[in-house]
Amino acid sequence: xxxxxxxxxxxxxxxxxxxxxxxxxxxxxxxxxxxxxxxxxxxxxxxxxxxxxxxxxxxxxxxxxxxxxxxxxxxxxxxxxxxxxxxxxxxxxxxxxxxxxxxxxxxxxxxxxxxxxxxxxxxxxxxxxxxxxxxxxxxxxxxxxxxxxxxxxxxxxxxxxxxxxxxxxxxxxxxxxxxxxxxxxxxxxxxxxxxxxxxxxxxxxxxxxxxxxxxxxxxxxxxxxxxxxxxxxxxxxxxxxxxxxxxxxxxxxxxxxx
Numbered sequence: 001x002x003x004x005x006x007x008x009x010x011x012x013x014x015x016x017x018x019x020x021x022x023x024x025x026x027x028x029x030x031x032x033x034x035x036x037x038x039x040x041x042x043x044x045x046x047x048x049x050x051x052x053x054x055x056x057x058x059x060x061x062x063x064x065x066x067x068x069x070x071x072x073x074x075x076x077x078x079x080x081x082x083x084x085x086x087x088x089x090x091x092x093x094x095x096x097x098x099x100x101x102x103x104x105x106x107x108x109x110x111x112x113x114x115x116x117x118x119x120x121x122x123x124x125x126x127x128x129x130x131x132x133x134x135x136x137x138x139x140x141x142x143x144x145x146x147x148x149x150x151x152x153x154x155x156x157x158x159x160x161x162x163x164x165x166x167x168x169x170x171x172x173x174x175x176x177x178x179x180x181x182x183x184x185x186x187x188x189x190x191x192x193x194x195x196x197x198x199x200x201x202x203x204x205x206x207x208x209x210x211x212x213x214x215x216x217x218x219x220x221x222x223x224x225x226x227x228x229x230x231x232x233x234x235x236x237x238x239x240x241x242x243x244x245x246x247x248x249x250x251x252x253x254x255x256x257x258x
Contacts (some may be wrong), residue, residue, distance in 0.1 A: 001027055007041030010154055012106045013140035017097050020140060024147045035152035036215065042155060043078045051080040055106075055223055056217075057135065059156045059210040060148075061228030064195040071148045076208055077156025079224060089256045093238045096159055100252050101254070102242030103182045103228035105194065105201045106163050107170075109225060113199075114218035115210035123202040123209075129167035130175075130201075132246045134254050135226055136160035139232055146193040166250035175200045179247040180230050185240055192232035201227035201245055212239040253254060 006023055013020045023038070024030055043177065060066050085091060093099060111126035134139045136161035141150050151157045173195055182190040198204045204227045209219050219225055236242060238258045245251035 001030065003034070003037045003041050004235045005046070006038045007018075007152060010038070010102075010140050011045065013097075014169060016245075017095070018095060018140075018220075019142040022141055022146065022150050023153050024149050028166045030149045032152060032169055033148040038153040039155050040215065041079065046078075046080055051082050053078060054084060055079040055226070056080050056208060056212070056223065057156055057161075058204050058211075058225035058228050059151075061198050061204045062192070062230060072210070074204065074207060074228065075152045075156050076211060077158040079158065079161060079226070083158065085156070085159050085160055085254065086170075087162060087165040087252055089162070091136055091160055091162075093236070093256050094258050096136070097140065098144060099136050099138045099159060099236055099256075100233035101182075101242045102135045102233045103180050103190070103231065104135055104226050104229055105197075105246070106131045106161075107205050107227060108167065108223040109221055109223055111221060112218055112221045113205070113209040114148065115213035116142060120200065120202045120206050120211040123196060123246055124170055127170045127202070129166050130173055130243055130249070130253045131172050132193045132224060132243060132249050132253050134162045134166040134244050135225060135229065136162075136236075136254070140174045148214070161226060162252055162254050164196065164250055164252035168249050175202055178249065179181050182231060182234060183243045183245070189242075190235045192230040194230065196230045197228045204228050216249060
């Protein structure tokens with residue numbers, strides 16, 4: 001399997017804002033490991049082109065998102081500085097293809113985590129703050145009709161992220177029972193609790209660290225780790241405003257424009 005050729009297809013689709021067919025239709029034999037090798041091709045290309053890696057995301061950690069894609073395992077992707085939006089900044093849908101929004105908690109690390117063997121306790125010790133966040137996901141695969149290997153190859157369907165400005169020490173947050181509401185244009189779109197993410201989002205971060213060990217990747221001190229959506233993603237278009245509010249932790253809002 002030509003990992004670079006598949007990565008080239010995804011790269012070009014993102015550059016041209018075009019949708020392509022499923023990679024798994026072209027290569028039904030594609031494994032999860034193959035998919036991560038395709039992902040890494042474009043990770044290396046982004047870095048070579050000057051992008052700075054600012055963190056990682058783990059996805060498909062809630063039942064809602066696993067049901068959406070009919071999978072039972074999480075995946076991950078890399079986050080870069082050119083994806084990062086500051087709180088209050090607008091998101092240009094003209095730069096995307098078929099965006100959706102998810103409410104998540106982000107972990108701000110002050111200690112490096114490297115698997116295997118990382119525990120939830122290790123994550124608590126390594127985390128300085130947790131922050132309300134929005135992930136804007138996008139797929140280069142036509143109509144979001146993706147299998148697990150497709151979204152992995154496509155960097156976990158990453159596009160943009162917005163991290164809130166209010167940081168809360170992790171020991172001040174009930175990581176199991178903190179509620180979140182996701183509003184779209186002032187109306188409730190989804191709601192859930194942090195327990196939706198593997199019972200505790202810190203467990204998802206530990207899982208991510210241990211998954212990354214396969215490729216000798218670590219979660220570096222100073223990086224952002226998105227722990228996965230609490231609820232199913234919400235589609236958006238220009239003119240929409242989405243807010244994720246976390247109980248006792250504040251909120252984060254993004255407006256979508258052309």
